[in-house]
Amino acid sequence: MFDAHLHIFDPRFPLAENQGYLPDPFTIADYRKRMSRFDVGGGAVVSGSFQGSDQTYLKAALAELGAGWVGVTALDPDATDEEIIELDRIGVRALRFNVKRAAADITALTLQALRAHDLVGWHVEVYIDGNMLTSMQPVISKLPVFSIDHLGMSEEGLPYLLDLVDRGARVKATGFGRVHMKVADTLRRIHAVNPEALMFGTDLPGTRAGRPFQDSDVDLICDVVGTDMFKVLEDNARAFYRLPARERVIQADPTPTLPIHRTEQPTLPLRRDELPKLEPADTIPFPIIE
Secondary structure (H helix, E strand, O other), X not given: OEEEEEOOXXXXXXOOOEOOEOOOOEOHHHHHHHOOOOXXXXXXXXXXXXXXOOOHHHHHHHHHHOOOEEEEEXXXXXXXXXXXXXXXXXXXXXXXXXXXXXXXOHHHHHHHHHHHHHHXXXXXXXXXXXXXXXXXXXXXXXXXXXXXXXHHOEHHHXXXXXXXXXXXXXXXXXXXXXXXXXXXXXXXXXXXXXXXXXXXXXXXXXXXXXXXXXXXXXXXXXXXXXXXXXXXXXXXXXXXXXXXXXXXXXXXXOOOOOOOXXXXXXXXXXXXXXXXXXXXXXXXXXXXXX
16 A cells, blocks of 8 residues: 555654644654554655654655655745755655645745746645635645645535546545544545545544544445555555556465366257157146145
């Protein structure tokens, strides 16, 4: 699988309180231990509000994680073209608009996003309450490529979210403990509009969520999307982050069912004129049941 949304809070690097809250450490070692039962072949490390525009933790994380891992970051407003190009070189692939938990100059962010897209092809990932989605329409309409975090957060914004999906937006199937909606129904409706839209992520460590990621979240996704589970769990996100598709080897059945070899001649049909003729006395009538 590809984890399209996780956070790393490494105490070696700067962290700042957001709304009076500071997260507990959650290192790469912590993440690997938590996900040890899954075959995670890559993912997207997303900068949180606690990390501001610091890039030191992200550079260290991507270097340690290696191939198949990408970054989603918040940039300093004064970031130069050279800085963006360097971040792209080490694996950063997107900007995050944290509209829910961080004050921001939306106009400046939009101009920065357009510049990063022109320079290196970055997309934008929007963290926002669904009830604010329509108010963001003037900004969203200017973004060439973008995704919405955590299923859009609320039922209220779902009609507009589905319209965005129909026009090419991607949606992260993440943060089920954060949202205010019927998760299975929302997943089903998004997937029906565009099977390429949903991208699985754990949202670990789930800071300030009603509940963090549970293994059963993967089962829920698989139940909803059925045979498209590989798309949602991995393929859609790999394509979105411009990573090569992962080749899957379908294991052959080591003990396939073998045909039964006949040892005798099969029974051949008889022609009607070869059937034995019965005398009238040989015919036994059926009893009449009253």
